[in-house]
Amino acid sequence: MMTHHHLTPFLCLAAGFSAAQAQPTVALNTTRHTTESVTSGISPRKTLAGESPVYVKIYGFYGLLTPGSQVESSSSSISTGTTTSSFKTNSKGLGAGPRAGIGIGAIVSEFINLGIDAEMMLGADLKTDNTYVGSNYKYTSTNKTTFRVLSIIPNITFKALSRPSYYIYNRLGLVGGIVLDYKTVQTSLNVPTTGASTTGEYTADFKKTTIAFGYQAALGVQFRISQSLRGFAEVVAYNQSFQPKEIQNSSVSTKSGVATKSNTITQYKDEGIYSSSPPYQAPSYNIAMNSVGVSAGILFRF
DSSP: OHHHHHHHHHHHHHHHHHHHHHHHHHHHHHHHHHHHHHHHHTSTTSOOTTOOSEEEEEEEEEEEEOTTOOOOEEEEEEEESEEEEEEEEOSOOTTOEEEEEEEEEEEOSSSEEEEEEEEEEOOOOEEEEEEEEOSSEEEEEEEEEEEEEEEEEEEEEEEEEEOSSEEEEEEEEEEEEEEEEEEEEEEEEEEESSSOOEEEEEEEEEEEEOOEEEEEEEEEEEEESSSSEEEEEEEEEEEEEEOEEEEEEEEEEEETTEEEEEEEEEEEESSOOOOSSSSEEEEOOOEEOOEEEEEEEEEEEO
């Protein structure tokens, strides 16, 4: 009994020493775990606990190239004894120019995002000039085409290379667009050697078209600006086309203050009969509005 009585203080002291040694170890493990959690949160590859996978974005795009799109040509012809004719094809067609869009998406997994964008194609005005000079007249005209399309683009993003401060990705999307405005206006001036000049204005307004279907492919990089804000830059290619269904043609010709007006309608069909009176019918055809360009924008994570 004496032996056990003297060992009791020693056992209490040993237990206290062991508890004191265990506290720094627990604290160290706790600190390490907290640090690792914060560090991993810097990487865009994983979602922090409590951080929503939903994001919204706004962006702008500019079409630099229009491979396969409809293009127009300027021409000139001078016939004063000898005839000299030339032409010049525009470098850009339908699909060139600026676009602006907004989108919403969700991070489905470490490698895949799903989203949907709404995009307005503002389009660059396309112009051609024509000049014809004869022995007793000079005729000049200018064609100007305006074009606007509103598109909805469901898309999927695949992350290809991921780093703590950025990641590289590619995106594929299906494009469905409504043609809001497609119009060509031609103004002309015919100046004879003798007599009064004649001015004219001819308008071809595409009143009805099919949906502009196609697809989108992009290669981009997204980089972190802050905890919730990201920036991104992309190279984007669009392949999109539609068919006109009805065009309203109007013209005004003015000579010596007297204006002559006319209005006709042409309907485009897969099958029909050519007629000599309006509404005229014509075979359907396809209009391409492809483009390749650069895009940049900002993405906000909730």
